[in-house]
Each structure stands twice: as C-alpha cells, then as structure tokens.
Amino acid sequence: MSNKLLELQNLKTSFRIEDKYYAAVDDVSITVNKNEVLGIVGESGSGKSALAFSVMGLHNRAKIEGNIVFKGKNIANSKPSHLNKIRGDAMAMIFQDPLTALNPLMKIGDQIAETLILHRPNMSNKERTEHVIELLNMVGIPRPVYVYEQFPHELSGGMRQRVVIAIAIANRPELLIADEPTTALDVTIQAQILDLIRTLKNEMHAGIILITHDLGVVAEMADRVAVMYAGQIVEIADVHTLFEKSKHPYTRSLLNSVPAEGQDKLHVIQGIVPGLKNLPRKGCRFSHRIPWVDPSHHEENPELHEVAPGHFVRCTCYKHFYFPDETKEVHIHGNPRG
Amino acid sequence: MAILEVEDLKVYFPVKAGIFNRTVDFIKAVDGVSFTIEEGKTYGLVGESGSGKTTTGRGIIGLETITSGRVVFNGADVTSRKSKSKDMRKDMQMIFQDPYSSLNPRKRVIDIIAEPLRNYERLSKIEEKKRVQELLELVGLSPESIMKYPHEFSGGQRQRIGIARAIALKPKLIIADEPVSALDVSVQAQVLNFMQDIQKELGLTYLFISHDLGIVKHMCDEIAIMYKGRYVEQGTKYDIFQNPQHIYTKRLVAAIPDIDPRNREKQFKFRRQVQKEYESSYSNYFDNEGLAYGLQSISDTHLVALPERG
Numbered sequence: 001m002s003n004k005l006l007e008l009q010n011l012k013t014s015f016r017i018e019d020k021y022y023a024a025v026d027d028v029s030i031t032v033n034k035n036e037v038l039g040i041v042g043e044s045g046s047g048k049s050a051l052a053f054s055v056m057g058l059h060n061r062a063k064i065e066g067n068i069v070f071k072g073k074n075i076a077n078s079k080p081s082h083l084n085k086i087r088g089d090a091m092a093m094i095f096q097d098p099l100t101a102l103n104p105l106m107k108i109g110d111q112i113a114e115t116l117i118l119h120r121p122n123m124s125n126k127e128r129t130e131h132v133i134e135l136l137n138m139v140g141i142p143r144p145v146y147v148y149e150q151f152p153h154e155l156s157g158g159m160r161q162r163v164v165i166a167i168a169i170a171n172r173p174e175l176l177i178a179d180e181p182t183t184a185l186d187v188t189i190q191a192q193i194l195d196l197i198r199t200l201k202n203e204m205h206a207g208i209i210l211i212t213h214d215l216g217v218v219a220e221m222a223d224r225v226a227v228m229y230a231g232q233i234v235e236i237a238d239v240h241t242l243f244e245k246s247k248h249p250y251t252r253s254l255l256n257s258v259p260a261e262g263q264d265k266l267h268v269i270q271g272i273v274p275g276l277k278n279l280p281r282k283g284c285r286f287s288h289r290i291p292w293v294d295p296s297h298h299e300e301n302p303e304l305h306e307v308a309p310g311h312f313v314r315c316t317c318y319k320h321f322y323f324p325d326e327t328k329e330v331h332i333h334g335n336p337r338g
Numbered sequence: 339m340a341i342l343e344v345e346d347l348k349v350y351f352p353v354k355a356g357i358f359n360r361t362v363d364f365i366k367a368v369d370g371v372s373f374t375i376e377e378g379k380t381y382g383l384v385g386e387s388g389s390g391k392t393t394t395g396r397g398i399i400g401l402e403t404i405t406s407g408r409v410v411f412n413g414a415d416v417t418s419r420k421s422k423s424k425d426m427r428k429d430m431q432m433i434f435q436d437p438y439s440s441l442n443p444r445k446r447v448i449d450i451i452a453e454p455l456r457n458y459e460r461l462s463k464i465e466e467k468k469r470v471q472e473l474l475e476l477v478g479l480s481p482e483s484i485m486k487y488p489h490e491f492s493g494g495q496r497q498r499i500g501i502a503r504a505i506a507l508k509p510k511l512i513i514a515d516e517p518v519s520a521l522d523v524s525v526q527a528q529v530l531n532f533m534q535d536i537q538k539e540l541g542l543t544y545l546f547i548s549h550d551l552g553i554v555k556h557m558c559d560e561i562a563i564m565y566k567g568r569y570v571e572q573g574t575k576y577d578i579f580q581n582p583q584h585i586y587t588k589r590l591v592a593a594i595p596d597i598d599p600r601n602r603e604k605q606f607k608f609r610r611q612v613q614k615e616y617e618s619s620y621s622n623y624f625d626n627e628g629l630a631y632g633l634q635s636i637s638d639t640h641l642v643a644l645p646e647r648g
Binding site for chain 2: 043044157186187188190191194195198213214215216217219220222239240243253254255257258259260263265266267268269272273
C-alpha cells in the first residue's frame with residue numbers, strides 16, 4: 001500500500017457572499033503521507049483554516065469542488081452520516097481556541113469519553129473510564145482522576161489545550177489536523193504542546209497537518225511546508241529547502257519580517273491581504289504587493305513550477321524579485337539569500 | 339537621565355468572601371517591583387500570562403490603584419495625592435493590546451484621535467482637524483480617512499490609529515502593552531518599524547510589555563522578566579539572552595522556537611535539559627510559596643532573584 005494518507009486534488013472551497021460564490025481555497029492540490037508533518041503557513045485570511053475545515057467537512061454552506069481523497073476514498077461532499085464515522089476516529093482535529101472548543105457544561109472526562117462512545121460502542125464503562133484517564137496521562141495532565149471530574153473553566157489555557165488534544169487522539173487517528181494549536185498559549189506551554197505532538201507522531205505514525213502563522217513553530221515541527229497566500233499555495237518544499245532556499249517573493253518577505261539576529265529593520269510587505277470579495281482572480285495574486293517588480297515578469301495564469309525535486313513555486317516573478325531596499329543589480333543576477 | 343523611576347510598586351487585588359463580603363485575602367498581582375527607565379530607551383517587561391506585567395503598566399499610568407510604592411515620572415512623584423496628575427498624564431500615554439477593542443466602534447477616527455487634544459488643548463475645529471490629519475499622515479494613514487469608523491480598517495491600521503492617539507499630545511513616555519500580539523507577522527513588522535521610527539523622531543521612551551521574547555529582543559535595550567508579580571531577572575539584552583542566570587529565564591529563552599530547521603534536534607535536547615534542571619533545582623530558585631526571591635546584583639547591569647547567600 002502506498003504511503004499516501006490524504007490527497008487533495010484541485011480543492012476549491014467557495015463561500016457565498018451576496019448571491020455569488022467566492023473561492024477562499026482556490027485549486028489546492030497537496031498530499032500528506034503517513035508519519036509526516038505538513039506545515040501550512042500563511043497570514044490570517046490566506047485560507048489555511050478554510051482548507052482544514054474543508055478536509056474535515058465542517059463547513060456548513062460552502063461549495064466544495066475537487067477531490068479530498070482520504071485513504072483511497074473521495075470524501076468530498078460526503079454525507080454527514082458517513083463523515084461522522086471517520087471524523088474523530090481515523091481523522092481528527094485539534095482546534096485553535098481551547099476555550100470555545102470545549103463544552104463549558106460538561107465534565108472534562110465526559111467530553112473525552114464522548115468520542116469513545118461514538119466510535120467504540122462495545123467498550124464497557126469501566127474500560128472507557130480507564131482509557132480516558134490513560135489519555136489524560138498521555139497528554140501530561142497531572143492528577144487525571146481528579147481532572148476527570150472537573151469543568152473546563154477550572155483549568156488553565158495550557159491544560160485545556162491538552163484536553164482538546166486528548167479528545168483528538170482518543171481513537172488514535174491516522175490523520176491529525178492541528179489548526180494553530182499553540183497560538184493562544186505561552187511560550188513554555190507551547191514548547192510542551194509541540195513536544196507532545198512530536199511524541200504522538202513518533203508513537204502513532206500519524207500524518208499531521210500543522211496550520212500556523214508562526215514560522216518558528218514550522219521550522220521546529222514540519223517535514224514539508226506549504227505557504228498559502230490568497231487561497232492558493234504559492235510555494236511548497238521540504239522544510240530545509242523552504243527556510244534556506246525559498247524562492248517565492250511572499251515566502252521570502254515573510255521570512256524577512258520575523259525579528260532575527262543582527263537585523264535592524266524588519267521587512268514590511270506593502271499593502272494588505274485582500275478580502276475574499278476583492279481577491280484578484282487573474283494573474284499573480286501577490287503582484288500588487290510587490291509593485292516594483294515589472295508586470296511583464298508575472299505569468300498570465302500563474303502555475304506551480306517544479307524548480308527542484310519536490311520544490312514548487314507559483315508564478316515566474318520569483319526570478320525577478322528583489323527587496324526594494326536593497327540594490328537592484330545584486331539580486332537580479334545573484335542568487336537571492338546566498 | 340531617568341525619566342521613570344518605580345520604587346517597590348505593589349498592586350494587590352482584594353479577594354472578598356462571606357456574607358459581609360469582607361476581604362479575606364489579597365492577590366498580589368504586582369509584588370514589589372522597582373526599576374528605572376532612561377530617557378529615549380526602550381525597556382522590555384516580559385512574562386507569561388498572569389505574571390503581572392500588564393498590571394504593572396496600568397499601575398504606573400494610573401489605570402489601576404496602587405497599593406503601595408512610588409512612581410516618579412520626570413522628577414515628580416505621581417503617586418502622591420498632592421501631585422497634579424492631569425499634567426502628568428499628558429506626558430505618559432498607553433498603546434493597548436487589542437486594536438479591535440481599544441477603539442470605540444461608534445466614534446469616527448477624528449473623534450478618537452482628537453479626544454486627548456480636546457482634553458488638554460483648546461483648539462478650534464479647523465486646527466483640530468489639521469492636527470488629526472498630520473497625525474494620521476505621521477502613522478502612515480491617508481488624511482482623508484478622518485471620517486471613517488474603526489471597522490473600516492485592518493488590524494495593523496487600527497493599531498496605528500491607537501498609536502496616533504497615543505502620540506497626539508507629544509508624550510515623553512509610552513507604555514505599549516503587547517502592541518503587536520494581535521497582528522500577523524508582516525503587519526507586526528510594520529508596527530514595530532513604525533514604533534522605532536517615531537521613537538527617533540519624537541525622542542520617545544517606551545515601556546514595552548510583551549510575552550514574545552523574540553520581539554522584545556528586537557526592540558529593547560533593557561529587559562526584565564516577571565513571574566507571579568515579582569522580578570526574577572533584569573539586565574541588558576546581552577545579560578538576558580546570552581547569560582541568563584535564573585532557571586525561569588533559561589526556560590523562557592529555551593522555549594523560543596528556532597527559525598532555523600537545522601537546529602531542531604539541538605533545540606529539543608537543550609529544552610529537555612533545561613526542563614530537567616528546572617525540576618531538579620526548583621527549590622534553589624523559588625521560595626516555599628513558589629515565588630521568586632529578592633534581587634541580587636551580579637554585575638552593574640544584571641540583577642537576578644536568588645536566595646540571600648552572597
């Protein structure tokens with residue numbers, strides 16, 4: 001059997017605004033393999049969460065086109081009854097905000113047990129309770145027997161996020177989608193949660209989609225990285241290539257805007273991420289944020305080009321891109337970023 | 339010259355209980371914090387959520403009633419009742435964390451930015467409009483947008499409206515409470531660059547409150563680390579990042595994700611090692627209540643909270 005766990009084929013997720021559909025995820029094709037962490041990076045509004053929700057089938061009124069092939073079967077636009085057999089079992093999600101992802105009126109233990117009741121109806125009550133406590137132990141919650149009886153408001157943010165993770169891994173999913181799992185947390189707790197996700201990958205050999213806007217988190221966790229801008233993937237490569245030899249102007253701008261050693265001035269990307277309604281649907285979507293690059297350098301219909309094995313870049317403008325605060329000559333001919 | 343001196347600042351919140359609603363205990367949000375900021379510098383205050391860093395900032399500017407301690411701003415004690423605090427407030431302004439909730443959604447940009455001007459300066463309508471337009475231009479927004487409402491702007495633009503309001507009265511000190519935490523990286527870069535630019539232009543002093551050590555490292559000259567209302571370490575950028583002494587600081591520094599994927603394994607090992615050290619030597623750094631000890635000086639610039647042993 002192949003190593004492919006999830007394959008998105010030309011996925012397009014559109015939302016209706018005033019009787020017209022606008023694509024928030026536009027023609028995305030990616031694969032996730034077993035035992036692999038795929039990082040998806042992008043600013044807010046780039047469509048990364050919309051992508052995750054599409055895979056999980058959590059959008060209510062969105063139009064989904066293209067294929068979502070999970071373990072060889074297309075699950076795009078499947079019936080909820082069918083999806084419910086997969087969701088929480090073979091495929092699970094860690095949500096961003098642990099405060100809203102948990103039911104405030106339900107005991108912690110019962111919330112975790114709920115997914116076990118649904119997917120493993122043959123489990124006895126005793127077995128189930130034991131399994132929940134084992135899960136709480138696994139995600140590093142101290143005094144699990146006591147926490148079982150507690151309510152979400154009695155736990156700190158980090159502990160709540162662990163509970164959300166415990167729910168997600170309760171049935172040992174093969175695919176785990178983590179949507180900004182540490183954004184709401186302090187750094188020390190973030191480090192612990194990331195460590196936990198790593199352990200899960202090593203122990204359960206799951207495929208993980210890690211969605212984040214934090215480039216540091218991606219650098220530490222991902223095997224491969226996809227960069228999203230305005231609903232499209234603009235660059236995809238293995239993590240080392242992406243951080244050392246990134247090509248797309250957007251990736252390079254993002255990397256340059258993070259405070260780093262010996263950097264005096266941070267790079268600022270001109271303009272703003274366009275709203276869903278105002279997205280340019282023709283030509284290079286990033287072009288209006290790098291107006292100093294000659295329009296003729298953009299492709300008419302930008303495609304992903306394979307510049308090295310496994311390294312894809314959208315549009316041809318990367319060949320002519322330079323940072324305006326640097327001298328032009330150096331970067332047109334020289335190899336950018338060394 | 340020191341523009342701000344804080345001496346033994348304490349902010350306690352009472353815990354009330356029982357049918358008479360009597361005070362039964364205090365939460366010591368800020369528990370004896372002292373520091374000075376030199377004019378024109380950026381002083382970073384770092385800590386995790388609940389460490390008291392925001393309360394410190396709010397206590398200094400007077401948004402929180404302080405329990406005891408002294409705040410000397412520009413040579414005048416602003417905590418004593420005799421002080422004319424209104425004049426002081428003009429020179430001390432605050433940038434708030436969340437650009438979505440710190441601007442009144444029902445006010446137009448002109449009214450938001452002109453509010454401090456209306457409080458302190460008598461300006462005619464025309465002068466006022468001109469000043470607001472100048473300020474908008476200074477923060478890089480179009481002067482035509484004065485009649486717009488906050489919801490018409492993006493997060494970064496809103497934060498710049500907040501900054502325009504803060505600098506309207508040409509303050510000397512700005513307390514910036516997590517000014518970029520709610521923003522995307524590229525917008526974050528925009529706001530940080532801008533804060534540095536106006537610092538040079540207007541000779542501002544910043545008290546920069548943040549939980550993000552990477553940003554603090556980029557922005558600040560001096561840095562203090564807070565934990566449970568107390569300082570655990572204070573020093574220059576070099577002291578804190580290259581030579582951290584307190585285990586809590588080490589743990590924070592180790593937890594910063596490294597942007598270079600090649601250092602991944604090294605970073606993970608280092609973090610484990612620090613975590614082990616944290617568990618084994620916890621009692622050397624924290625007292626019986628889990629609080630930091632008093633500060634000991636280990637060099638001219640570097641203070642660390644260690645038990646008194648010399």
